[in-house]
Amino acid sequence: MKYQSQKVAYWFFATCMLLLSLQLIMAFAHSGFDVLHPWIPFNVARASHNNLLVMWLLAGFMGAAYFIIPDECERPLYWPRLAYVQLIALVVVGVTAIIGFHFGWWEGRKFLEIPRPLDYLVVVDVLLFVANIGMTIWKAPKMTTTSIVLFFGLLMAALLYLPGMIPTDHQTHDAFWRWWVVHLWVEGVWELIMGAILAYLLIRLTGVDREIVEKWLYVIVGFTFLSGILGTGHHYYFIGTPSYWLWIGGIFSALEPLAFLGMAIYGVALAKKGGRNHPNRMALFWTVGCCIMSFVGAGLLGFAHTLPQVNLFTHGTLVTAMHGHMAFWGAYAMLVLAIMTYALPLLTGRKLFDTPSASYAFWSTNIGMVCMTVAFGVAGVAQVYLERRAGMEFLDVQRELKVHFIGLILAASLFTSGIIAFIYNFIRYGLPVGEVEESVSAGAAAAAPAE
Amino acid sequence: MLSKSAARAFFLSGTLLFGAVFIWLTVDTFQRIPAQTNAGDLNESVVRGKHIWEENNCMGCHTLLGEGAYYAPELTRVYDRRGPAFIAAMLKDPEAVYPGQRRMVKYDFNEEQISDMIAFFEWIGRMDLNGFPPEPTIGMAAAAIAIPGGERPQVFTQICTACHSLGGVGGTIGPALDGVGDRFDRGYLMRWITDPQAVKPGTQMPKLELTEEQRNEVVIFLSKQREAGL
Missing domain, CATH: 2.60.40.420 (Cupredoxins -  blue copper proteins)
Incomplete structure (x- = not known):
């Protein structure tokens, strides 16, 4: 850690751990068996599960930015205290929203369930955060590509939250704008954030020349927007929008895996090329793992049902849940866990790099997630054939699928044991130390210049 | 070999170009949506139905236009498939219709709210959805x-x-x-x-x-x- 003000990142990461635990509890509260129905109906569990995900990822991105930006820009945060205020505000809004869901205070729009008054608070909170990061970069002696891309990604993420608040009485308009937020986030600007954080991690962990890493960062985010913007069309196939979206969405979303493929190749190649043996091997595992799992989950599995001819049958089935779980895990959850694994030893001064529990966390979460994806996939494909092709009744099909949900729960238990190991490790690191650690920061900074 | 400034130019030009195309298509789409979705039939009852749909987070279990959760049936064509009498019975007491099955929340809707929901489903069911949902x-x-x-x-x-x-x-x-x-x-x-x-x-x-x-x-x-x- 170079600057005192980076310490705030620790508290954002601790928030992540808390929200992630709650997210898993909500997942188990409703995984296809509805004994909890009278207290937590499925729609409550589901809204909580999704929104906790979004919130802990946002907290993770914010923590990452508060850690990375001072390091990249070589100056402390512009408003260090504002960062704490903004964290507390985020937690208050998030907790209020989740409690509200249990009392029917919500909007009932997938992924954007947070009620309107809280939406405004979210926007204000994120803008404060962006302002803090922006001022830090603006006043910095040095502006790096990585920090600019990260800033641009965060700013666009804040602005793209706004279309979701356009009031409408028309279901098609509603769905149209909702995807401006959700799609342009996860298959657009969040990938900028992801690319920038990965670039930072790869520069630090592998010691490869910054110029090379950042050049490929531009190429990858270039492909992201080239395919991802018009790729939004894959949400506009069947919602009452013109049929030209079938081919526009089909073609451009078929190109979307390219950006993820680029990231996978880039991560693996740089990890191999980097001559430097960074002591924090687990951080490199998570970083390269993120590159690969995002390609499989978001790239390949997304492509598997994005073409309109396929999507006609898989749209609105468990096939979507299969893709969704692995995509969010690979692209964003692993990314946040990677930056946390990298930052924790620097923030706390404790070098618990390659412990058995850290390895266990990495392998069991990933194997668990692959198994969950298989369970969802088999259930989804069976659902497509029985319901969409053979015309069986929905509830009859769901009864046939029960066995796959047992498999899903077993896989999810393995995954959860890995997350528990990760949290155990997080707690073992203890609180951030007061003083700036010269030796570690000198080591990290040495990675920046050319080999 | 590609330089960093060329890579940046690729990123910026691609983003601006496709961003502009996307905005243009959005404008065009909004002009075509009314005809494709019979927006003229969007009366007050349908709009009230949509708000009931949202207030109760129906898409937290069901899908509509294929969007939502995968816990309960697709409702895009429910008006044709099940008809108003079934929908009304289901909204009054789901467990009476599907006893011992996966449960739905029993909402205490009044007659007007139920007829608003039915109007909403009827309007949704008449949209031109480019072939969705497919016939089995x-x-x-x-x-x-x-x-x-x-x-x-x-x-x-x-x-x-x-x-x-x-x-x-x-x-x-x-x-x-x-x-x-x-x-x-x-x-x-x-x-x-x-x-x-x-x-x-x-x-x-x-x-x-x-x-x-x-x-x-x-x-x-x-x-x-x-x-x-x-």
């Missing part, structure tokens, strides 16, 4: 097998098949109805459909609010379901 092609082969009793009445295909099957098509919650005409006479079937609890207390079969005409149609159709009649 494999199942239709089974349905083509000759069934005695002539054409199935609409009330039968909309309501009865939610739980019962005939000729292999329909739900499996209640018993299959093949050959039901051999087992029961018309008088019994009529008493049964009018008030199942009176005939067999404790049965899971719900009392459905059908009109006299609908009951007659169903009873005549069912009484023709004889194995020998084929």
Whole structure:
């Protein structure tokens, strides 16, 4: 850690751990068996599960930015205290929203369930955060590509939250704008954030020349927007929008895996090329793992049902849940866990790099997630054939699928044991130390210049 | 080899170009949506229905236009598939319609709210959705097998098949109805459909609010379901 003000990142990461635990509890509260129905109906569990995900990822991105930006820009945060205020505000809004869901205070729009008054608070909170990061970069002696891309990604993420608040009485308009937020986030600007954080991690962990890493960062985010913007069309196939979206969405979303493929190749190649043996091997595992799992989950599995001819049958089935779980895990959850694994030893001064529990966390979460994806996939494909092709009744099909949900729960238990190991490790690191650690920061900074 | 400034130019130009195209297509789409979705029929009742849909987070379990959660049935074509009587019964008391099945929250909707929901589903059901949801092609082969009793009445295909099957098509919650005409006479079937609890207390079969005409149609159709009649 170079600057005192980076310490705030620790508290954002601790928030992540808390929200992630709650997210898993909500997942188990409703995984296809509805004994909890009278207290937590499925729609409550589901809204909580999704929104906790979004919130802990946002907290993770914010923590990452508060850690990375001072390091990249070589100056402390512009408003260090504002960062704490903004964290507390985020937690208050998030907790209020989740409690509200249990009392029917919500909007009932997938992924954007947070009620309107809280939406405004979210926007204000994120803008404060962006302002803090922006001022830090603006006043910095040095502006790096990585920090600019990260800033641009965060700013666009804040602005793209706004279309979701356009009031409408028309279901098609509603769905149209909702995807401006959700799609342009996860298959657009969040990938900028992801690319920038990965670039930072790869520069630090592998010691490869910054110029090379950042050049490929531009190429990858270039492909992201080239395919991802018009790729939004894959949400506009069947919602009452013109049929030209079938081919526009089909073609451009078929190109979307390219950006993820680029990231996978880039991560693996740089990890191999980097001559430097960074002591924090687990951080490199998570970083390269993120590159690969995002390609499989978001790239390949997304492509598997994005073409309109396929999507006609898989749209609105468990096939979507299969893709969704692995995509969010690979692209964003692993990314946040990677930056946390990298930052924790620097923030706390404790070098618990390659412990058995850290390895266990990495392998069991990933194997668990692959198994969950298989369970969802088999259930989804069976659902497509029985319901969409053979015309069986929905509830009859769901009864046939029960066995796959047992498999899903077993896989999810393995995954959860890995997350528990990760949290155990997080707690073992203890609180951030007061003083700036010269030796570690000198080591990290040495990675920046050319080999 | 590609330089960093060329890579940056690629990123910026691609983003601006495709961003502009996307905004242009958005404008065009909004001009075409009204015709494709019969926006003229979007009356106050439909709008109220949409708000009820949102206030209760219905898409937290169901899908509509294929969007939502995968816990409960797709509702895009529910108006045609199940009809208003079934939807009303379901919204009044889901467990009475599907006893012992995966549960739906029992909302205390009043008559007006229920009719708003039905209006909303009817409007959604008439949208041109570029072919979604697809017709099940494999199942239709089974349905083509000759069934005695002539054409199935609409009330039968909309309501009865939610739980019962005939000729292999329909739900499996209640018993299959093949050959039901051999087992029961018309008088019994009529008493049964009018008030199942009176005939067999404790049965899971719900009392459905059908009109006299609908009951007659169903009873005549069912009484023709004889194995020998084929």
